[in-house]
Amino acid sequence: MSNLSDTIEVRSDERFDEQRLAAYLREQLPAAAGPLTVRQFGGGAANLTYLLDYGSHQYVLRRPPLGPLAPSAHDMAREFKVLSVLHRAFPPAPQAFVFCADPAIIGAPFFVMERREGTVVRRRLPDVFDTPSAPRQLSTALVDTLADFHAVDYAALGLADLGHPEGFLQRQIDGWYQRWHKAKIEDSPRMDAVHAWLSQHQPAHSASTLVHNDYKLDNTMFSPADPSKLIAVFDWDMCTLGDPLSDLGTLLCYWSQPDDEPLFQQMAMMPTDARFMTRAELVQRYALRSGRSVDHIDFYHALGLFRLAVIIAQIYIRFHRGQTADQRFAVFGQLVPVIIEAAHTVTQRAAL
Numbered sequence: 001m002s003n004l005s006d007t008i009e010v011r012s013d014e015r016f017d018e019q020r021l022a023a024y025l026r027e028q029l030p031a032a033a034g035p036l037t038v039r040q041f042g043g044g045a046a047n048l049t050y051l052l053d054y055g056s057h058q059y060v061l062r063r064p065p066l067g068p069l070a071p072s073a074h075d076m077a078r079e080f081k082v083l084s085v086l087h088r089a090f091p092p093a094p095q096a097f098v099f100c101a102d103p104a105i106i107g108a109p110f111f112v113m114e115r116r117e118g119t120v121v122r123r124r125l126p127d128v129f130d131t132p133s134a135p136r137q138l139s140t141a142l143v144d145t146l147a148d149f150h151a152v153d154y155a156a157l158g159l160a161d162l163g164h165p166e167g168f169l170q171r172q173i174d175g176w177y178q179r180w181h182k183a184k185i186e187d188s189p190r191m192d193a194v195h196a197w198l199s200q201h202q203p204a205h206s207a208s209t210l211v212h213n214d215y216k217l218d219n220t221m222f223s224p225a226d227p228s229k230l231i232a233v234f235d236w237d238m239c240t241l242g243d244p245l246s247d248l249g250t251l252l253c254y255w256s257q258p259d260d261e262p263l264f265q266q267m268a269m270m271p272t273d274a275r276f277m278t279r280a281e282l283v284q285r286y287a288l289r290s291g292r293s294v295d296h297i298d299f300y301h302a303l304g305l306f307r308l309a310v311i312i313a314q315i316y317i318r319f320h321r322g323q324t325a326d327q328r329f330a331v332f333g334q335l336v337p338v339i340i341e342a343a344h345t346v347t348q349r350a351a352l
Contacts, residue, residue: 006120007039007051013325014040014048014066016106021052021061024105028098029112031057043122043218046315047237052112059097062237063110066324077101078162079237080111085157086210090149092220092233116232118221125271126224134227135275141230142217143282146251147289149233150209150244163240165208172246172303173198176310183313185320185333190344194306197347203296205243213238215247216254217270248286249300252279253308253342263338298350305343312336 022036034054041049041060048066052059062076076099083096096113103109119126121138129138154160177195184191214235221232256268257278265272277285279301287294316332318324 006041008042010038010040010050011326021106024100025052025098025112028100029059030097032059043120046311047235051115058115059112060094060115061106061110061112063106063108065318075237076109076111078239082159082162082236082239083111083113085159086152086236089152089157090233092145092149092230093236094232094234116221118231119224120218120221121270122218123269123271125273128224129222129227132275135271135273136277137227138217138222139277139282140285141222141228142220143251143277143285144289145220145230145233146212146215146247147286149212150247150290152210154210154241159210159241162210163242165241165243166205168208168211168240168242169202169205169246169303170199172242172307173202176307179314180310183310183317185313185317185336188337188340190337190340191306191309194302194340194343194347198299198303198306201299201347201350203245203299207244207292208241209244211240211242211244212236212247213240213250215251243300244290245292245294245297245300246303248283248294248297249302249304250307251282251304252297252301253304253339255279255282261342264342267335267338298346302343302346302350305339305346309336309339309343312339 018036018038021038022032025032025036031054034056037053039051039053041051046065048063050061050063052061062079064076080096080099083093086093087095094113094116096111099109099111101109119128121129125135129135154162173195180191212233212235215233219233219235220230221234223229223231254269256265256270256272257276258272258274260268260272270276283294283297286292312332313336315329316336319326319329319332
């Protein structure tokens, strides 16, 4: 049997009828005829992810979080569409096998994909990667994989209708600002200022590629035997067509380095360790690998932080309203102004 150490028992408020699921998948999925055991992957703060263990075979189920959702958010049909074909051209993408739109099965739409096994790096550096060279190897593999993803011929995979690249940045700015007004607990003049700056400083449209929209270290998996080998990229529900540098901006806003402000370090989602590349080194490595200009990277970094502030606010409002009992989200209300301040700082730096 495969390793179960990266899973937990299903949280009480996130359970579903496992027998109904087993009966449904028995007709849909290879090797789904035997007894089914369900466990939950404990990481992540939005979509819910479960391990389906049939003994000889394992799969992963993804569904949206509990509670009311923003329109077009947590789109399982979109994620399935991407993962059903992307693996052909981009090996780190797990293959998706089954999509179910019927909420009667587990209470929400869901899809089932292959399980990849490896090591995910979160806030603490795993012992297997605690070496002088491994963090830099992880950094290099992460940014190189992003550049390679942006080189995928999406039309050849039948994904040309996944989005509308023209006007992508303006839609991002306006769309996330609208979501902010629905998710905020209180007004933020700083957030208003960041929105105005982004609207006034958009770079000219230069390229259209697949965009992951949530590319960060803990959405990837590495070989424990080789930190230079990235073996999976996860969380594809926001994948679309747009400006590839928005993915680099997202990566920067989740990145951590030792000279960050103390409050920003407290909310870090990765190890704060000088052995990792700096943000500036990530940007230069991406430029080298992709051949793209990174002259306007401050705009994309600020946009990433702007989005992140809204995402954290959306998660916190669900907790604040009692729509989820997950206590990990109790502190998210304190993080929102910290992220907004970081975004404002980037806009001020860019103006110098």
